[in-house]
Amino acid sequence: MNEDQQQKNKRLAGKLSLSAVAMVVFAIVALPALYNLICNITGLDGRTGRIEKEQALATRPDKTRVIKIEFDANVNGDLPWEFKALTRRIEVHPGEVATVSYYAKNLSNRTIVGQAVPYVTPIKVAKYFNKTECFCFSQQKFGPGEDKEMPLRFIVDPDLPKDVNTITLSYTFFDTKQSGVEEDSAKAENATPQ
Amino acid sequence: MSTAHAEHEHHGAPSGLLRWVFTTNHKDIGTLYLWFAFAMLLVGGSFAMVIRLELLQPGMQWVDPNFFNSMTTMHGLIMVFGAIMPAFVGLANWLVPMMIGAPDMALPRMNNWSFWILPFAGTMLLSTMFMEGGGPNFGWTFYAPLSTTYAPASTDFFIFAVHMLGFSSIMGSINIIATIMNMRAPGMTLMKMPLFVWTWLITAFLLIAVMPVLAGAVTMMLTDRNFGTSFFDAAGGGDPVLFQHVFWFFGHPEVYIMILPAFGIVSQIIPTFARKRLFGYSSMVYATASIAFLSFIVWAHHMFTVGMPVAGELFFLYATVLIAVPTGVKVFNWVATMWQGSMTFELPMKWALAFVILFTIGGFSGLMLGIAPVDFQYHDTYFVVAHFHYVLVTGALFSIIAAVYYWLPKWTGHMYSESLGNWHFWTSIVFVNITFFPQHFLGLAGMPRRIPDYNAAFADFNFMSSIGAFGFGLAQLLFLALVIKCIKGGEKATDQVWEGAEGLEWEIPSPAPYHTFAEAPEVK
Ligand code: HEM
Ligand SMILES: [Cu+2]
Numbered sequence: 057m058n059e060d061q062q063q064k065n066k067r068l069a070g071k072l073s074l075s076a077v078a079m080v081v082f083a084i085v086a087l088p089a090l091y092n093l094i095c096n097i098t099g100l101d102g103r104t105g106r107i108e109k110e111q112a113l114a115t116r117p118d119k120t121r122v123i124k125i126e127f128d129a130n131v132n133g134d135l136p137w138e139f140k141a142l143t144r145r146i147e148v149h150p151g152e153v154a155t156v157s158y159y160a161k162n163l164s165n166r167t168i169v170g171q172a173v174p175y176v177t178p179i180k181v182a183k184y185f186n187k188t189e190c191f192c193f194s195q196q197k198f199g200p201g202e203d204k205e206m207p208l209r210f211i212v213d214p215d216l217p218k219d220v221n222t223i224t225l226s227y228t229f230f231d232t233k234q235s236g237v238e239e240d241s242a243k244a245e246n247a248t249p250q
Numbered sequence: 251m252s253t254a255h256a257e258h259e260h261h262g263a264p265s266g267l268l269r270w271v272f273t274t275n276h277k278d279i280g281t282l283y284l285w286f287a288f289a290m291l292l293v294g295g296s297f298a299m300v301i302r303l304e305l306l307q308p309g310m311q312w313v314d315p316n317f318f319n320s321m322t323t324m325h326g327l328i329m330v331f332g333a334i335m336p337a338f339v340g341l342a343n344w345l346v347p348m349m350i351g352a353p354d355m356a357l358p359r360m361n362n363w364s365f366w367i368l369p370f371a372g373t374m375l376l377s378t379m380f381m382e383g384g385g386p387n388f389g390w391t392f393y394a395p396l397s398t399t400y401a402p403a404s405t406d407f408f409i410f411a412v413h414m415l416g417f418s419s420i421m422g423s424i425n426i427i428a429t430i431m432n433m434r435a436p437g438m439t440l441m442k443m444p445l446f447v448w449t450w451l452i453t454a455f456l457l458i459a460v461m462p463v464l465a466g467a468v469t470m471m472l473t474d475r476n477f478g479t480s481f482f483d484a485a486g487g488g489d490p491v492l493f494q495h496v497f498w499f500f501g502h503p504e505v506y507i508m509i510l511p512a513f514g515i516v517s518q519i520i521p522t523f524a525r526k527r528l529f530g531y532s533s534m535v536y537a538t539a540s541i542a543f544l545s546f547i548v549w550a551h552h553m554f555t556v557g558m559p560v561a562g563e564l565f566f567l568y569a570t571v572l573i574a575v576p577t578g579v580k581v582f583n584w585v586a587t588m589w590q591g592s593m594t595f596e597l598p599m600k601w602a603l604a605f606v607i608l609f610t611i612g613g614f615s616g617l618m619l620g621i622a623p624v625d626f627q628y629h630d631t632y633f634v635v636a637h638f639h640y641v642l643v644t645g646a647l648f649s650i651i652a653a654v655y656y657w658l659p660k661w662t663g664h665m666y667s668e669s670l671g672n673w674h675f676w677t678s679i680v681f682v683n684i685t686f687f688p689q690h691f692l693g694l695a696g697m698p699r700r701i702p703d704y705n706a707a708f709a710d711f712n713f714m715s716s717i718g719a720f721g722f723g724l725a726q727l728l729f730l731a732l733v734i735k736c737i738k739g740g741e742k743a744t745d746q747v748w749e750g751a752e753g754l755e756w757e758i759p760s761p762a763p764y765h766t767f768a769e770a771p772e773v774k
Binding site for chain 1: 356357360399420423424425427428431432433458459460461462463465466467469470481483484485486488489492495496499557559
């Protein structure tokens with residue numbers, strides 16, 4: 057092989073290696089960001105939205121429609137918590153602010169920090185289901201045996217597609233495997249799903 | 251180079267063991283890859299024997315469930331990354347320079363590296379099985395959170411092994427692309443290249459595009475496991491479904507990485523024994539390129555059941571079924587090549603024909619799986635297992651075996667033993683179908699995959715499948731015997747070897763000299 061040829065080969069190899077590196081960056085940085093973006097826009101992963109109280113109160117209820125909302129609660133894996141919806145089912149008008157409560161109790165004798173993750177079905181509803189207050193906005197710290205009633209305040213957007221009459225909202229509590237919550241609650245505010 | 255004289259003159263190979271460690275010769279490295287792949291085929295095959303032994307009868311007989319799971323995991327990983335992929339790279343090393351009239355690969359030193367990383371990666375992967383808590387047990391698809399939150403400690407070594415395998419593949423692909431783009435003999439235009447070279451060129455681009463995505467996926471797993479990130483952890487704001495998207499964005503192109511070179515091989519063999527030109531050469535090239543392109547937009551057909559909106563299901567359904575079009579073009583061209591040809595059925599042709607028929611069966615079951623609503627029934631059952639074994643065993647592996655039979659006389663200078671070869675072929679054909687065909691029925695009847703025990707209703711088909719597997723496994727030892735025998739001696743092969751063979755590799759002597767095409771040949 058002559059010098060020229062070798063130079064050419066090395067240059068091509070260099071370019072190809074760069075594209076490989078670019079693909080690693082794409083996989084680690086772009087793919088997760090893209091996924092989150094798409095999920096946030098479309099609600100494909102069943103995530104619900106979050107709006108300010110003022111905005112919710114300013115919405116005019118649509119008294120002509122009644123939507124049935126069902127509430128479900130689960131714990132993930134072997135998280136030793138009791139977790140349930142105190143209200144199993146309510147009926148609301150779109151545009152009306154409603155409040156329900158969930159109940160959770162730490163059955164173990166150690167402090168556990170949990171994070172609730174919502175899922176709403178049918179999936180296309182996600183865009184129209186907004187919360188002003190939720191225990192899922194931040195991590196929840198429960199001491200040994202501690203129990204709490206936790207409010208959930210939400211509003212269904214009046215633009216909800218006409219064919220939807222029933223919405224099911226499900227929460228799953230995950231163990232965050234952390235012992236304290238204070239130190240990074242600020243970070244959690246941003247990172248946690250709504 | 252271990253000996254001084256090899257540096258100067260183009261003589262034979264230097265001798266001694268170190269020759270293999272330091273070699274930068276494409277033929278040596280091709281040989282190393284092929285032997286490594288064969289060793290891994292036996293290792294991965296023995297894991298399959300454990301799986302089929304446990305499934306021979308209903309009930310738990312031989313191994314505990316966790317070990318069973320690590321057997322299915324290891325079997326898949328070793329076969330994909332240890333056997334099929336290295337075998338294709340080995341064939342590329344041997345054949346690409348000879349087919350395009352180049353003296354060697356473009357970057358011979360890097361070539362040495364890309365091979366020698368493999369045994370270390372393979373050893374590390376296998377060593378996980380002897381670690382505390384056992385080896386990886388989450389399937390070759392290593393879905394989070396099984397592979398993050400619930401995985402054994404050895405998983406970090408698995409991750410490192412995958413990184414190394416990725417490095418090796420990417421380096422190998424860079425080399426192949428550089429060789430094909432820069433080292434062709436004068437007159438060897440792109441559209442004159444043999445199809446094996448074409449398919450490998452496209453495969454190498456696929457590898458460079460998706461192996462880094464695999465590396466990214468395992469890196470995210472690593473940081474989720476050890477450094478407190480939560481890419482795939484719902485508790486921290488991540489999503490396990492993201493893992494599946496990332497994995498299959500790699501995974502689906504990966505399955506085509508394992509079949510495109512096979513298409514190339516079969517497109518070399520069939521014209522030789524039909525004594526006709528390949529029908530539709532340029533349509534073959536375009537079909538290969540469009541399969542490669544489409545393979546990037548169908549990944550979610552592995553995830554129809556995760557909960558996608560109907561529009562998503564439909565998009566991935568149509569895109570998936572669309573792949574059947576270029577694939578159909580290929581099968582059509584192979585058949586048209588044979589049409590009115592003067593065919594003979596030497597062993598490479600036998601294997602190539604078995605490939606065409608059986609791979610097509612795998613394509614049909616793929617089509618069934620691609621129909622989203624029916625996939626809800628078939629997903630994660632033995633039907634999927636039957637599908638991908640038809641495309642990978644009777645597809646990819648059969649093409650590799652066909653290639654070895656076809657080029658072995660060129661490599662060794664001897665003809666193989668016809669009778670041994672016939673035994674190998676017929677036992678393999680019979681047993682492989684006994685193994686995998688009943689798995690379609692098991693899947694349709696609802697038997698889940700990756701489960702060590704099953705309902706007694708599935709007993710008969712499982713028994714058949716296990717017997718077939720033992721037979722198929724043993725039959726491959728005949729192949730080993732045949733190859734060794736052929737290296738040691740046998741009837742002398744002519745330079746052209748096969749009456750109908752065309753291409754540069756058939757114009758050089760048999761066995762192929764250590765250095766070929768130091769002077770570039772003239773291609774008309
Ligand atoms: C006509 C072409 C093909 C179609 C339409 C097709 C379709 C599919 C679909 C829909 C699945 C997912 C099934 C499920 O999990 O429910 C699947 C699985 C699979 N296919 Fe194919 N396929 C095709 C060709 C191939 C080829 C050529 C290969 C490899 C050489 C391949 C390898 C695999 C593998 C390995 C899996 C299983 C992955 C796993 O879950 O472990 N397929 N195929
Ligand atoms: Cu696929």
